[in-house]
Amino acid sequence: MTHPTDAGCIFCKIVVGQIPCFKLLEDEATIAFMDINPVNPGHALAVAKGHWPTVDVIPADVLSSVARTAQKVAKAVVKELKPVGVNLLQANGEGAGQSVPHLHIHVMPRREGDGVALNWGYKPGDKAEIEAIYKRLKAAL
Ligand code: AMP
Ligand code: ZN
Numbered sequence: 001m002t003h004p005t006d007a008g009c010i011f012c013k014i015v016v017g018q019i020p021c022f023k024l025l026e027d028e029a030t031i032a033f034m035d036i037n038p039v040n041p042g043h044a045l046a047v048a049k050g051h052w053p054t055v056d057v058i059p060a061d062v063l064s065s066v067a068r069t070a071q072k073v074a075k076a077v078v079k080e081l082k083p084v085g086v087n088l089l090q091a092n093g094e095g096a097g098q099s100v101p102h103l104h105i106h107v108m109p110r111r112e113g114d115g116v117a118l119n120w121g122y123k124p125g126d127k128a129e130i131e132a133i134y135k136r137l138k139a140a141l
Contacts, residue, residue, distance in 0.1 A: 003029075003050030011102035015049045024073055029065040032073050035106070039116055042081045042109040046070035053101040054092040063103070070105040083109035087118055 005012045013019040014033065021033035024044060035043040046069040052058035058066075074086050089106040091098035110116065 003048075004052065006051040006102070009051055009100075009102050011047055011100055011104065012051050015047070024076075025069065027065065027069065029062050030069040032069050032107075040083070040109050040111050040114055042077050042083065042107075044073050044077070044107045045104045046073055046107060047102065047104040052103050054098070054103060055090065056092070058103050066103065066105055070107055073107045077107055077109050081109055084112050085110040087116075089118065 003015075005015075010019065014021045015031055021031075024032040024034070026032070029049055030046060031049055032044055032046045035045050037043075046066050048058060048062050048066050050058075050062060052062065055063065070088055074088065077083065077086060087106070087108040087110060089108055090104070108116070108118075
């Protein structure tokens with residue numbers, strides 16, 4: 001299977017073995033390895049082998065494969081590390097905190113009081129505003 005690649009991309013280099021990683025598993029379309037800046041012990045990444053930067057451009061079947069790989073890793077994390085919870089996180093664009101523009105899903109084990117700022121409080125939205133945006137998005141689907 002051929003994948004798009006980007007010679008300057010750090011994850012493309014990991015995929016071809018130019019840069020080492022702690023590889024957890026690999027299949028035709030995906031690879032999973034440990035994050036070198038772990039938020040908590042066990043923080044790992046499920047990564048597409050091909051170079052697609054974001055969710056809006058990756059083929060749906062590849063995204064499905066990345067999700068399946070993330071689930072396998074998450075199951076091992078839950079079973080072996082018994083965290084208080086696990087976040088699956090996938091960032092798209094610098095504005096969303098994406099630092100490596102090659103699609104990946106973080107498997108992020110959570111620990112009590114780890115202070116990771118992913119959770120936000122509920123603040124009721126304006127119904128008319130929700131509906132107006134809903135109409136625009138529904139028309140764009
Ligand atoms: P994001 O900010 O969502 O794009 O996530 C990129 C992640 O890749 C960060 O959590 C980095 O710690 C991680 N990372 C960057 N370079 C490497 C590498 N060579 N090996 C493993 N993880 C890496
Ligand atoms: Zn890449």
